[in-house]
Amino acid sequence: MLIDHPLLGPRDAAEFTIIGDAALIARPDGLADGALDAFHDYLHLRDNPAGEHRELWYHDHGDRSWLVVTRDTLTHAVIKVELAREVALAMGRGEGK
Amino acid sequence: MKYSAWKIFTQGLAGNSGWKPVWREPEPKPSYDILVIGGGGHGLATAYYLAKEHGLANVAVLEKGWLGSGNIGRNTTIIRSNYLLPGNEPFYELSLKLWEGLEQDFNFNAMVSQRGIINLYHSDAQRDAAVRRGNAMIMAGADAVLLDRDALKRKCPYLDFDNGRFPIQGGLWQPRGGTVRHDAVAWGYARGADSRGVDIIQNCEVTGFKIENGVVKGVETTRGSIGAKKIAVCAAGSSSRVMATAGLRLPIESHVLQAFVSEGLKPIVPGVITFGAGHFYISQSDKGGLVFGGDIDGYNTYAQRGNLPVVEDVCEGGMAIMPMIGRARLLRSWGGVMDMSMDGSPFIDRTSIEGLYFNGGWCYGGFKATPASGWCTAHLLATGNPHPTATAYRLDRFRTGHPIDEKGAGAQANLH
16 A cells, blocks of 8 residues: 655555544543543444545654545545644644644 | 265265255245344354254344355464453353364364464563463363473474574463364354254345334345344444444454465474464464464455555564475465454444344454354343353443453554
8 A cells, every 4th residue: 555645755554553543533522521421432432434434644664744544445545645733733623622 | 964974975876966055045034033144154153053052943144245255264264262361261262162062063074173272482471471371271171281492392393492583482382272174164054054944145235224212123135124033243344334234333443364375385383373472373274285364454444355564574473483484485365354343352242222232343363253152142142141151242341441451452453
């Protein structure tokens, strides 16, 4: 698999470590009501789709950036690669939320 | 037809013209008492034990492809019960005991071959862990023998004992472990279930569930709707896809595990040998091919094939303990889709929908569990209570704080 890094261009997937579903960016608020259930779902439950899947990859043998890679789990085709930082900021994270 | 040496003899005289297909190809009935989704090892074993142990034969097995087309035909055929934790070890030991009587039980040659399994250890700490594991196994009624360096050297002189990074100090040996002809397991269970009246319906994909007021009433399939009082989902690899149609999210990710076989060689590896400092396990098939595997590829996938970095990683593991295999040529490799659960342990449990039962999350270890998995799932379906050896395999164990952290890795590839 080749991952088309937004800054470095196409890189071999062996340079990366995958951490899992990109939904992990949306860490629940530990002080909110129902935080226990929210954390259970966040930590343990997965959509695990057959088809397009957004996931977090870490470029540990490269520039150590975090990426959100959209990939097809039926064909291994890499559809889209974004910097996780930009995805997280677009979700409104990193603003004290 | 009961198989025996006499049958082979008389059929030989008759030009082998009298052998019959060993299961029917029935049309689905409008409804059954129990539906089993998934015609692989676990589903067929569940149906077999429902019919044989509990006398429940108004049962159908629904299989989306052909019988045994999933992981029962794609594994490395190893059986063992060398687990540590109380939630696991009695279950896997039950499985090994069922393997030992399986061929007589279902009158089919599954080539159960108990040639032993050796887990190597490479440090003092690993030796201590092996002693602890061996004691846990013996306490659960299994067998375990600690081999020191000299004893191991007599059994397996070809191992790289003085490897620069991971010198081999010894191994934990389970003499009753071994290998089984995996396809024959599916065929034997299918034949046994069919002959007791279970309908095995192939090319019948479940597309949805009929659920009324939180009670399951049946399924929608590509061959029409089928009613049922109870439904067991035994579709490991596709568990999330099937259960999503019932509106349930599971603590499971699907990953690919690759396996490899070399060209046929003269007998060299007596049983199963596993690397203690990396992930690599190897045995030799009856045809002479070295059968081996290692880690999952690490990314979510439903494709039954992996990528080259893991091929390299697995072969490196092999070279680290057994440099002699370096000149053997790799003949084939393939991949199977695993249900990787969040703690690396399986589920056999009810779900939040009444009448819907779930069997899955087997990670790398589903094949060896096949008989006990079927036994315990059948027990749960027939009696309404979990089998005593499978009480820890709860689907809600993460919510209640009772994960089974046998290895503590689960689906997280960077922890493997």
